Amino acid sequence: MADEVLTSRDGAVLTITFNRPEVYNAFNRPLHAALREALTEAQDAAVRCVVITGAGKGFCAGQDLKEFGAVSESIGDALEASYHPNVRLVRGLAKPVIAAVNGPAAGAGLSFACACDLRVAAESATLVPGFVGIGLVPDAGGTWFVHRLLGFARAFEWMSSNRRLSAAEALDWGLVSEVIPDGAFAARVAELAAEWAARPTLAIGRTKQLFEHAYAAALDAQLALEAQLQQESVGTADFAEGVGAFLEKRAPSFTGT
Numbered sequence: 001m002a003d004e005v006l007t008s009r010d011g012a013v014l015t016i017t018f019n020r021p022e023v024y025n026a027f028n029r030p031l032h033a034a035l036r037e038a039l040t041e042a043q044d045a046a047v048r049c050v051v052i053t054g055a056g057k058g059f060c061a062g063q064d065l066k067e068f069g070a071v072s073e074s075i076g077d078a079l080e081a082s083y084h085p086n087v088r089l090v091r092g093l094a095k096p097v098i099a100a101v102n103g104p105a106a107g108a109g110l111s112f113a114c115a116c117d118l119r120v121a122a123e124s125a126t127l128v129p130g131f132v133g134i135g136l137v138p139d140a141g142g143t144w145f146v147h148r149l150l151g152f153a154r155a156f157e158w159m160s161s162n163r164r165l166s167a168a169e170a171l172d173w174g175l176v177s178e179v180i181p182d183g184a185f186a187a188r189v190a191e192l193a194a195e196w197a198a199r200p201t202l203a204i205g206r207t208k209q210l211f212e213h214a215y216a217a218a219l220d221a222q223l224a225l226e227a228q229l230q231q232e233s234v235g236t237a238d239f240a241e242g243v244g245a246f247l248e249k250r251a252p253s254f255t256g257t
Helices: 029-041 075-081 083-092 108-115 142-150 152-161 167-173 182-197 201-214 219-233 237-248
Strands: 005-010 013-018 049-054 097-101 118-122 126-128 178-180
Touching: 005 029, 005 182, 013 029, 013 182, 029 083, 049 182, 075 083, 083 108, 097 108, 097 182, 108 126, 108 142, 118 167, 118 182, 126 167, 142 152, 167 178, 178 182, 201 219, 201 237
Parallel strands: 013 049, 049 097, 097 118, 118 178
Antiparallel strands: 005 013
16 A cells, blocks of 8 residues: 555554645545555455544645646546545445544545544644635535535535634534544544444444435335345344343443444
């Protein structure tokens, strides 16, 4: 794997780290390629939680504009070859994906954080729409994810104003679920990831699938998918363990199977 992305395993947790700290982890083509490789590795059933974070002082500053000026194909083709596959891979992972926003997240870096299932932020982190500041529209799924996280009115106003959001404001808006003191960030993220990895992974993956489906589904279609996935879930070892633990009044020990 290229040096632009680092991976590490701690038990069932896979941590993926953007590794271009000298440019606040801005996206370029080698980073996209390495990220796709890392997200493919994350499909391993032994991985039960994925953490995505940035090296150095930033999460991700978005597109490397030096590379952007050298794009030879259409922008649509460039997006389809770079950002879109990785966004789809994140959404297709049947396990929780945590964006550990350790510093500034801007432009497509913000879009990518919002593509993850959960976001936690360091106290000093900032979130910046970015695109409108240089006369562009949000891409990499930014409008799709931010709209669903914040609602139409707030999402439109924020993405169109280029307002820099503090971690505390992001927590107030519900964009992140926790703000962590900078000095405790790595330890707390590891703790959270371990907690998620110990949960019933198949049930979490199916819940993720259901929420994805619910965005555009009619009620009857949603009820049918719930019934189908519930039928699959009752045959899992985690269901048997969960029921046994409940009846025996003990903490469950899930295996993700």
